[in-house]
Amino acid sequence: MAGEQAATTPDNQFRDNLEVLAETIETLCTVELTTMGPGRGIVRPLFESSVAVQGAFPMLRAARSLTAALASGGVAVMSTGIVMPNVMPVGESDGPPGLLVLASMLARTLGVTTVLVAEPETHPSLAVGAAILGLPVHDSELRRTRTCPSRATEPAAAEDTPGIVIVDFPIDASPAAAGDFLDRWGPRAVVVAEKLGLNSVGVPHTSTGKRLAGPRIPFELIVDSARARAIPTVAVGDGGNEIGFGLIHAAVKQHKPFGRVCQCGCGAGLACVNACDHLIVATVSNWGCYGLATMIAGLLKAAEMLPTGQDLGQLLEAIAYLGVIDGATGQATPTVDGIEGHVETSILDIMGTAVRMALTRRPARTF
Numbered sequence: 001m002a003g004e005q006a007a008t009t010p011d012n013q014f015r016d017n018l019e020v021l022a023e024t025i026e027t028l029c030t031v032e033l034t035t036m037g038p039g040r041g042i043v044r045p046l047f048e049s050s051v052a053v054q055g056a057f058p059m060l061r062a063a064r065s066l067t068a069a070l071a072s073g074g075v076a077v078m079s080t081g082i083v084m085p086n087v088m089p090v091g092e093s094d095g096p097p098g099l100l101v102l103a104s105m106l107a108r109t110l111g112v113t114t115v116l117v118a119e120p121e122t123h124p125s126l127a128v129g130a131a132i133l134g135l136p137v138h139d140s141e142l143r144r145t146r147t148c149p150s151r152a153t154e155p156a157a158a159e160d161t162p163g164i165v166i167v168d169f170p171i172d173a174s175p176a177a178a179g180d181f182l183d184r185w186g187p188r189a190v191v192v193a194e195k196l197g198l199n200s201v202g203v204p205h206t207s208t209g210k211r212l213a214g215p216r217i218p219f220e221l222i223v224d225s226a227r228a229r230a231i232p233t234v235a236v237g238d239g240g241n242e243i244g245f246g247l248i249h250a251a252v253k254q255h256k257p258f259g260r261v262c263q264c265g266c267g268a269g270l271a272c273v274n275a276c277d278h279l280i281v282a283t284v285s286n287w288g289c290y291g292l293a294t295m296i297a298g299l300l301k302a303a304e305m306l307p308t309g310q311d312l313g314q315l316l317e318a319i320a321y322l323g324v325i326d327g328a329t330g331q332a333t334p335t336v337d338g339i340e341g342h343v344e345t346s347i348l349d350i351m352g353t354a355v356r357m358a359l360t361r362r363p364a365r366t367f
Contacts, residue, residue, distance in 0.1 A: 049251035065278055081126075106296070112162055116166045125318075125323075128319065132318055237282075
């Protein structure tokens with residue numbers, strides 16, 4: 001009888017709390033907010049394909065992998081950004097904000113320094129965004145060059161404060177150069193978000209199936225080298241043309257407009273062949289990064305360390321002032337993929353609420 005009573009206690013009646021949180025975050029990340037036309041309605045099929053390949057709760061799996069690899073701090077190498085001289089000369093608003101939120105979360109909770117690999121044109125806005133989130137910006141020798149007061153209780157002052165280093169990588173780099181890069185920085189994890197990869201004939205494409213017209217860091221070489229060394233790799237994307245989607249290449253060709261046949265004449269479609277260990281599919285790549293940061297907050301019981309929507313709003317305003325473009329509208333506004341800024345910041349705040357609720361035990365009620 002005692003055993004039967006123990007089996008029916010309230011704690012044993014409910015699903016695993018972290019899995020419930022992961023499901024909530026993944027639902028938020030894949031809410032359909034795409035305008036009518038090509039691309040609408042693809043996020044859920046791509047997400048479901050990623051689950052079929054990776055297993056349930058890819059967000060939770062990725063967060064566990066990162067927190068295990070970075071449990072004692074160290075360096076994470078990350079990359080994001082796109083440059084198109086006549087359209088996005090200094091970058092896009094999807095990708096960098098999300099990756100900076102994730103870098104901030106890892107710095108605050110685990111003492112991780114992020115080496116952010118990006119095209120030089122995007123460096124000024126990345127540095128400003130990092131400073132707004134309280135991430136000290138270091139030079140390549142890990143000396144702090146700029147800082148901003150953190151929301152943490154005591155702003156750090158030491159030169160070795162976990163922060164961010166923003167670096168370039170040659171557009172004509174070889175696989176050997178990627179190995180040398182990893183040797184230099186010694187990362188314990190690699191993360192990439194909204195970074196165009198290559199299709200089956202080696203051509204990078206925009207989400208409309210056109211050949212990228214602009215410089216592109218071949219970050220897939222760093223991802224491949226990291227995987228060969230058993231360094232965990234996480235990729236976040238929304239269109240199937242980004243690094244990481246090689247994990248579900250066939251699904252992208254099936255579901256994504258121009259996935260099988262592109263508009264550039266190469267004949268191979270936009271579906272990226274570059275894979276990763278953990279793929280996070282989201283309606284907006286930023287949201288996938290916010291979700292990963294939120295999942296880490298849940299694992300580490302550190303909801304208070306998650307940046308807020310107010311922080312994010314300031315970041316979006318600042319980078320728009322610097323000329324960063326909304327990739328859907330082509331305008332330098334504090335919006336992302338055509339979605340109003342207040343909606344973007346609300347997504348982060350709702351995730352923050354979700355993790356705080358997940359970490360709070362409901363008090364006993366008398367009614």
